[in-house]
Amino acid sequence: MLRFFTSIKLAAALIAILALGGAVATLVPQGLDAADYRAVYGASLGGFLVLSGMTRYFRSLLFIAPAFFFFANLSACTVNRFIRELRKEKGAKRHGPDILHIGLMLLVVGSLVSASGRREYAVVLAPGQRALLPDGRVLVLESFDSETYADGRPRDWTSAVTILREGRPEIEGRGIRVNRPLRLGAISLYQDSHAIEAELSGIRAVVDPGYPLVLAALVVVAGGAVLSFARGKGDRKP
Amino acid sequence: MNALPTIAFVLILASAAIQAAFLFRRGARLDPLSHWLVLAAAAALLGTTVMRSIEIGFPALTGTFESLVFYSMALCALCFAYRVQRRLPFIPAAQFGAALLAAVLLAVASSPIAPKQALPPVPALRSGWLALHVAFAFVGEAFFAASFVAAICALAAKDEGRRRDCDRVTYTAIGVGYPVFTAGALVFGAIWAERAWGSWWSWDPKETWALVTWLMYTLYLHLRLSRKREDRLPSWVAVLGFACSVFTFFGVNYLLPGLHSYR
Numbered sequence: 001m002l003r004f005f006t007s008i009k010l011a012a013a014l015i016a017i018l019a020l021g022g023a024v025a026t027l028v029p030q031g032l033d034a035a036d037y038r039a040v041y042g043a044s045l046g047g048f049l050v051l052s053g054m055t056r057y058f059r060s061l062l063f064i065a066p067a068f069f070f071f072a073n074l075s076a077c078t079v080n081r082f083i084r085e086l087r088k089e090k091g092a093k094r095h096g097p098d099i100l101h102i103g104l105m106l107l108v109v110g111s112l113v114s115a116s117g118r119r120e121y122a123v124v125l126a127p128g129q130r131a132l133l134p135d136g137r138v139l140v141l142e143s144f145d146s147e148t149y150a151d152g153r154p155r156d157w158t159s160a161v162t163i164l165r166e167g168r169p170e171i172e173g174r175g176i177r178v179n180r181p182l183r184l185g186a187i188s189l190y191q192d193s194h195a196i197e198a199e200l201s202g203i204r205a206v207v208d209p210g211y212p213l214v215l216a217a218l219v220v221v222a223g224g225a226v227l228s229f230a231r232g233k234g235d236r237k238p
Numbered sequence: 239m240n241a242l243p244t245i246a247f248v249l250i251l252a253s254a255a256i257q258a259a260f261l262f263r264r265g266a267r268l269d270p271l272s273h274w275l276v277l278a279a280a281a282a283l284l285g286t287t288v289m290r291s292i293e294i295g296f297p298a299l300t301g302t303f304e305s306l307v308f309y310s311m312a313l314c315a316l317c318f319a320y321r322v323q324r325r326l327p328f329i330p331a332a333q334f335g336a337a338l339l340a341a342v343l344l345a346v347a348s349s350p351i352a353p354k355q356a357l358p359p360v361p362a363l364r365s366g367w368l369a370l371h372v373a374f375a376f377v378g379e380a381f382f383a384a385s386f387v388a389a390i391c392a393l394a395a396k397d398e399g400r401r402r403d404c405d406r407v408t409y410t411a412i413g414v415g416y417p418v419f420t421a422g423a424l425v426f427g428a429i430w431a432e433r434a435w436g437s438w439w440s441w442d443p444k445e446t447w448a449l450v451t452w453l454m455y456t457l458y459l460h461l462r463l464s465r466k467r468e469d470r471l472p473s474w475v476a477v478l479g480f481a482c483s484v485f486t487f488f489g490v491n492y493l494l495p496g497l498h499s500y501r
Contacts, residue, residue: 225417
């Protein structure tokens with residue numbers, strides 16, 4: 001059983017399955033109603049797509065099963081390889097792939113935390129209006145500024161906000177801009193660029209407990225990928 | 239400024255023509271000029287990017303035209319570097335193929351699918367993370383393009399020695415491109431998406447195909463590790479991986495949106 005899960009051939013097969021499945025999933029509209037698929041693809045094919053899980057691929061067994069085995073294989077290979085490198089008596093020890101694999105494992109765990117715990121709320125406010133945040137604090141939109149280029153195309157949107165905790169200002173006059181969210185601990189506030197009408201500002205509040213782990217994992221993955229292929233003196237040619 | 243991409247295109251074609259002439263000559267002598275022409279093309283394309291960046295007040299990496307210019311520039315620079323380096327076997331046919339690819343990218347950039355107007359970016363694109371995402375992704379893809387031509391040469395090779403040389407170039411190109419693409423396409427892309435929209439990954443077609451591309455090169459690396467050196471399957475996967483990267487850039491934008499929309 002251990003040899004099966006530490007097999008690099010199993011890894012290759014699972015990677016191929018995940019790649020193929022992901023590619024095919026982009027060819028089928030995701031998340032529509034069953035009636036929509038029957039209307040577009042006909043009763044037989046539409047029904048098959050719905051039953052098979054292809055219409056919600058990334059939440060279906062078609063994806064979750066190979067992803068689960070991939071994680072098991074990844075974990076087993078990572079431990080196996082790390083121990084093997086540590087025990088190496090001759091030649092340089094190369095832990096770049098181990099770091100990359102550990103980063104991927106962290107990314108999978110972070111993704112699961114994110115997928116299960118992420119919540120999103122959107123609101124459209126006029127200056128002076130308020131909205132209740134998920135943690136009980138109150139968001140007050142003080143002003144909304146819309147900058148444009150000379151040709152009238154949008155350049156930037158900025159919402160100046162005050163955050164009240166138990167009726168008292170905790171943060172005053174802070175700006176939320178596209179690509180510059182306001183971080184309030186577990187909650188992040190985003191200037192939503194798709195809900196702009198006249199003087200109204202679209203603001204999105206997101207709680208994602210998994211993102212800090214995801215971010216750390218991405219850094220580890222990138223670092224591991226670099227270390228995996230950086231060659232020192234004495235390394236043999238590929 | 240508008241003339242620079244055209245000048246680069248002419249330089250690349252001239253380089254390719256000289257390389258083609260020497261490819262069919264007997265003897266191992268390399269031409270002394272073609273790599274300087276491709277370097278000049280890279281400089282012209284860099285000039286295009288810099289001048290457009292100044293014009294719009296932001297790194298010129300936010301549109302299809304600008305991305306293709308940058309991609310072609312990276313590939314031209316890589317062609318030059320490959321020609322002057324001494325650590326890897328030099329395969330003239332691979333160099334020629336890469337130059338042709340750089341020319342194709344510029345030809346697509348000049349087509350109607352890539353609007354040329356230099357427009358300052360809309361709010362969602364005004365992000366340093368986006369600039370890093372695009373730059374690193376296309377530098378990575380330039381190495382993947384190099385691996386693609388080397389893999390083609392490996393598959394077409396008639397003797398094992400030549401195939402091994404081509405395979406070594408393929409692996410080295412992917413070895414550099416993979417971490418750069420990982421950082422650019424996946425890491426910086428996810429960071430930018432979270433800062434722009436509050437969601438670091440949403441399985442939209444572009445993101446999914448970028449992941450498919452990454453998985454293909456991951457598959458290549460694992461196959462090369464686990465199979466015999468004379469096996470040609472890794473070379474086929476390198477070819478398919480590049481096809482996936484091309485589909486990620488073009489296919490998703492121009493083929494998929496007409497079929498469906500995601501919720």
